[in-house]
Amino acid sequence: DAKTTQPTSMDCAEGRAANLPCNHSTISGNEYVYWYRQIHSQGPQYIIHGLKNNETNEMASLIITEDRKSSTLILPHATLRDTAVYYCIAQNTGGFKTIFGAGTRLFVKA
């Protein structure tokens, strides 16, 4: 699986959009970009994933660059409950195992 690089931490004001970047410059053509988050003392939560098209669901939007070397997770209206560690993972489907890196610690402030 391709290595991903994320900032260690980010701050966001409550009510504003949180844009979390991820670099995956060595991603291969059949690897998807997955995002999970872990709120303190809880199990991780699946957020969204995509291959090359932008994706949106009730939680977030995923913007993947045309060359697929980077992506951005967007939380459109961050709340205090969105404070968590966000993990970007590039991996194949079909027999994959999810390996977590350090992630980005997002602090949403009132």
Add this chain to the structure above:
Amino acid sequence: GAVVSQHPSWVICKSGTSVKIECRSLDFQATTMFWYRQFPKQSLMLMATSNEGSKATYEQGVEKDKFLINHASLTLSTLTVTSAHPEDSSFYICSARTGQGGRETQYFGPGTRLLVL
């Protein structure tokens, strides 16, 4: 979304005893489940991949005789920490994979906090 449960949510035991943790997929069948361990202020570390009806595959450095994994049905996997010691105290998290092709994803349990005295 799909729901994965774990039981117990926390356990305290004496050194030398064995502890069993259950992981259930509540509303879907999972041929593959995963077990992770997380120490304070660290990321999740994959311990093993559990496949229904076959032996688990352990990651390098994880003792298979100490961390026994059984995946007896499509909705249940168990992790038994045998002869637990204080250094086994950790947050244990399971996950279950569902979907096919581009719809594959993993759903995680709430975790089990183990404290070995």
